Amino acid sequence: QVQLVESGGGLAQAGGSLTLSCAASTRTFSTYAMGWFRQAPGKEREFAAAITWSSSTYYADSVKGRFTISRDNVKHTVYLQMNSLKPEDTAVYYCAADNRAYYPGTNDERYSYWGQGTQVTVSS
Numbered sequence: 001q002v003q004l005v006e007s008g009g010g011l012a013q014a015g016g017s018l019t020l021s022c023a024a025s026t027r028t029f030s031t032y033a034m035g036w037f038r039q040a041p042g043k044e045r046e047f048a049a050a051i052t053w054s055s056s057t058y059y060a061d062s063v064k065g066r067f068t069i070s071r072d073n074v075k076h077t078v079y080l081q082m083n084s085l086k087p088e089d090t091a092v093y094y095c096a097a098d099n100r101a102y103y104p105g106t107n108d109e110r111y112s113y114w115g116q117g118t119q120v121t122v123s124s
Contacts, residue, residue, distance in 0.1 A: 002026045002113040004095045009118030012085050016122070020080040022095030022115055029076040032099045036069060036080045037108055038091035038120075045094065047106035049080060058103065063089075085122045092117040 003025040012018050024032070035050040049069040050058045057069050068081040078095060096111035104110035 002032070002097055004097060004113055004115035006093065006095050006115040006118040009093060009120045011121045011123065014085060014087055014122055014124050016085050017081070017083045018085065018120060019082065020093055020095075020118060020120070022078045022080075024076045024078070024097060026076070026097075028099070030073040032097045033102065033104050034069075034071060034078040035096040035098075035104065035111055036078075037094045037096060037111075038089075039094070039117075040088075040091040043091075045108055047108070048093070050103065050106075051078065052103050053099075054102075056103065058106075060106070082120070085120075087122045087124045089120060090122050091120060093120050 006022045008020040033052045036048040037045050039045040051069045066084045071078045094117045095115040097113040098104045098111045
């Protein structure tokens, strides 16, 4: 079992920045693809960004150019740097992990492990 713990959520103004962190409990963190998903009130959970074990990155069109995903394999942590925040970025952000495929993709069903989520609220 892999435990994922997110942190760094909070309140930001439109145009501002936040950085989310996700710490993983596994010693084999470097073999996992990691993803960030988000779920806004009344909406389904959606893909935001992912990073493979070799640090290839993938982004949803809605965040491309504004969000940056990165990882630190020594600290067993994945980050999501969020810039130029918009009110529509308001959501609970979830960290996810999987090591069955190089890139699990944008479907949340392909990720085996999930964090508890952290709230991000962007005011206009």
